[in-house]
Amino acid sequence: MGPLGGLVVADFSRVLAGPYLTMLLGDLGADVIKVERPDGGDDARHWGPPWDAEGRSTYFLSVNRNKRSLVLDLGEEADRTVARRLVARADVVVENFRPGTMERLGLGYEQLSRLHPRIVYCSISGFGAGEGRSLPGYDLLVQAVGGLMSVTGPAPDSPTKAGVALVDVLTGLHGAVAVLAALRERDRSGRGQLISLNLLSTLLSSLVNQASSVVMAGVVPEPMGNRHPSVAPYELLETMDRPLALAVGNDRQFRALCAALEREDLAADPRFATNPARVSNRDQLRRELETALGRRPAAEWVPVLSERGIPCGPVNNVQEALALAEGYGLGPVVQLPRAGSAPDRAVADPIVLSRTPVTYRRAAPGLGEHSEELRDWLSSLPG
Numbered sequence: 001m002g003p004l005g006g007l008v009v010a011d012f013s014r015v016l017a018g019p020y021l022t023m024l025l026g027d028l029g030a031d032v033i034k035v036e037r038p039d040g041g042d043d044a045r046h047w048g049p050p051w052d053a054e055g056r057s058t059y060f061l062s063v064n065r066n067k068r069s070l071v072l073d074l075g076e077e078a079d080r081t082v083a084r085r086l087v088a089r090a091d092v093v094v095e096n097f098r099p100g101t102m103e104r105l106g107l108g109y110e111q112l113s114r115l116h117p118r119i120v121y122c123s124i125s126g127f128g129a130g131e132g133r134s135l136p137g138y139d140l141l142v143q144a145v146g147g148l149m150s151v152t153g154p155a156p157d158s159p160t161k162a163g164v165a166l167v168d169v170l171t172g173l174h175g176a177v178a179v180l181a182a183l184r185e186r187d188r189s190g191r192g193q194l195i196s197l198n199l200l201s202t203l204l205s206s207l208v209n210q211a212s213s214v215v216m217a218g219v220v221p222e223p224m225g226n227r228h229p230s231v232a233p234y235e236l237l238e239t240m241d242r243p244l245a246l247a248v249g250n251d252r253q254f255r256a257l258c259a260a261l262e263r264e265d266l267a268a269d270p271r272f273a274t275n276p277a278r279v280s281n282r283d284q285l286r287r288e289l290e291t292a293l294g295r296r297p298a299a300e301w302v303p304v305l306s307e308r309g310i311p312c313g314p315v316n317n318v319q320e321a322l323a324l325a326e327g328y329g330l331g332p333v334v335q336l337p338r339a340g341s342a343p344d345r346a347v348a349d350p351i352v353l354s355r356t357p358v359t360y361r362r363a364a365p366g367l368g369e370h371s372e373e374l375r376d377w378l379s380s381l382p383g
Contacts, residue, residue, distance in 0.1 A: 002029020003356040007183075010086050011035060011067065012095035012102070014042040016139070016165050017124050017199065019063040020172030022094050025179065026066030027349040027358040033086060033374060034067040034365065041071070041367040052344075061364045065336050065346055068362070068370035074105050085378045087112050087119065092179055096124035099133040109194040120182040122175050122195040129196065137199050139165035146203040151210050153223045160223070171202040232278040233257075236315065238290050241297040246289075247311040251275060256308040261292040322347075336363035 007030040011022040019034075019042070026032040036042055044060040052058055070086070072079040084107070087093055093112065095102050102108045102123070109121040126137020135141075143149050143161045153160030178195045186192055204211055209230070213219045221229060226245075228234035233254075236243040248254050251274060258267040266272050266288055271281040278285055293301060298314050305312045316324060325332035335343040337360070344363040351358055 001356075002027075002359050003353065005029035007031065007092065008090045009033065009092045009094065010083075010090040012083075012093065012097070012107075013124065014096065015044050016063060016168035017137075017171040017175070018094050018096040018122075019044070020169055021122070021124075021175040021179070022067065023063050023065060024172070024176045024349070024351075025092070027351070027360070029356075029359060030066075030092070032067040033090075033370075034064065034069050035072050035074075035083065035086070036069055036367060038071050038073050038368075041069070045367065056364075061344065061346070064364035065344075065360065066362050067365055068374060069365035069368055070374045071368035071371045074107070080106055082375065082378060083107060084112070084115070085381070086374075088116050089378070089381065090116075091118070091120060091183070093119060093121045094124070094175070094179075095122070096137070098136075099123075099125050099129040113192065113194075117191055118186060119192040120179055120186060120195065121192065122179055122197065124171060124175060125196075125198045127200050128198040132198075132200070139168045139199070142167045142199040142203055146200050147207060147211070148203055151207075151221050151223050154225045156222050158223070167199050167203045167206075170206045171197055171199050174202050174205075227282065230279065231275060232282045233285060233289060235286075237286065237293055239293045239296060239298040239301055243315050244293065244298045244301055245313050245315060246305075249311070253310055254278070257289075257305065257310050260305055260308050260310065261289070263288065263292050334360050336360050338363040 004025055007025070009022055009025050009030045009032045011018065011032050011034045013019055013022065014036070022030075022032045022034070034042070040046060042060060042064070044063075045057055047059040048057045050058050052061065072083055074080055074083060083105075087107070093109075095107075103111065109119075109123065112121065113119055124137075126132065126142060127135045140161060143166070144159070146167070148167070149159035149161055150156075152162060175195070175197050178197065182193050182195055210221045213221050213229070226236045231247075231249060233246050233248050235246065237246055238244075246257070248257055254272070254275075255264075255267045258264050266285075270277065272278050272285055296304075302312055302314065322332050330348075332348055333345055334348045336346050337343055346360070346363075349358045
């Protein structure tokens with residue numbers, strides 16, 4: 001059943017942040033009912049290429065397993081009544097419409113909590129419900145205005161987004177933590193509450209050391225490519241054939257690196273003997289290290305350095321990364337059952353629980369696939 005077995009989630013969200021949140025709850029056993037509009041459903045259903053062999057968006061499939069799809073036209077009173085019946089049976093509501101939309105539909109937290117005081121209601125927006133309420137919450141926009149692009153990329157004149165919608169994913173993770181915290185508090189008080197999340201605040205918190213450098217030291221960070229602002233060597237370095245990632249986190253590891261490269265003199269050099277010194281002299285250090293690393297291809301350096309406890313590795317593409325995880329026995333790909341069809345393949349949930357593991361009960365649903373059964377269920381319940 002899973003640790004959240006018996007929990008009902010009414011999911012009014014779409015695209016990524018909300019669906020990622022509700023998929024995590026579904027993986028942990030919750031019954032997630034995805035409410036979609038009749039004219040095409042979740043926008044992400046149409047985001048492609050790439051498409052799978054059946055023409056489905058791989059983007060949509062990545063965040064919508066373990067859910068049932070219910071089509072409702074929230075512009076129609078009859079379907080809003082169905083939505084309210086659903087909420088009355090739910091433990092959790094998740095929505096990411098623009099602020100004010102759910103209230104206009106009669107489905108806002110204050111309206112629903114009067115009917116259902118135990119409801120945990122998670123509302124996700126791009127920039128909050130104040131002055132930024134009218135701004136669309138697209139990940140690219142938030143990465144730009146929220147500072148992430150300013151510290152990503154090779155140089156200040158080349159702002160670069162992360163290669164995945166990172167802010168949406170981080171917001172979904174924060175949302176899942178908040179929902180579980182609110183449910184735990186409900187166990188004590190018997191009362192639900194409103195959770196408000198926005199992408200901009202999530203990003204600012206997730207900038208961690210980069211944001212704290214401004215708040216605590218008045219230092220505005222700039223992009224450094226693959227380098228680290230506070231640690232060296234912590235970057236990509238060239239070998240004979242391809243770049244090698246080296247993450248040397250302390251002086252002991254640096255001495256081990258120098259020994260492996262047969263350059264013990266570098267560890268004794270005052271310019272490089274301590275991490276602050278290496279950060280101050282990172283350009284000179286890079287030249288010395290790349291000269292030594294250039295004697296061998298990356299594949300030969302990895303075992304040599306790893307045996308000495310030096311964190312290192314090649315730059316893999318995603319296919320190679322999945323193969324690496326498979327080689328480590330991590331089981332990165334799972335099978336999702338589909339009624340009357342071959343199973344779907346999906347990337348595994350990373351959470352491992354010893355007694356109540358995550359489960360993979362359903363592939364991502366077709367639009368309205370469960371509408372009939374869900375409407376029958378809701379109409380059969382009293383109230």
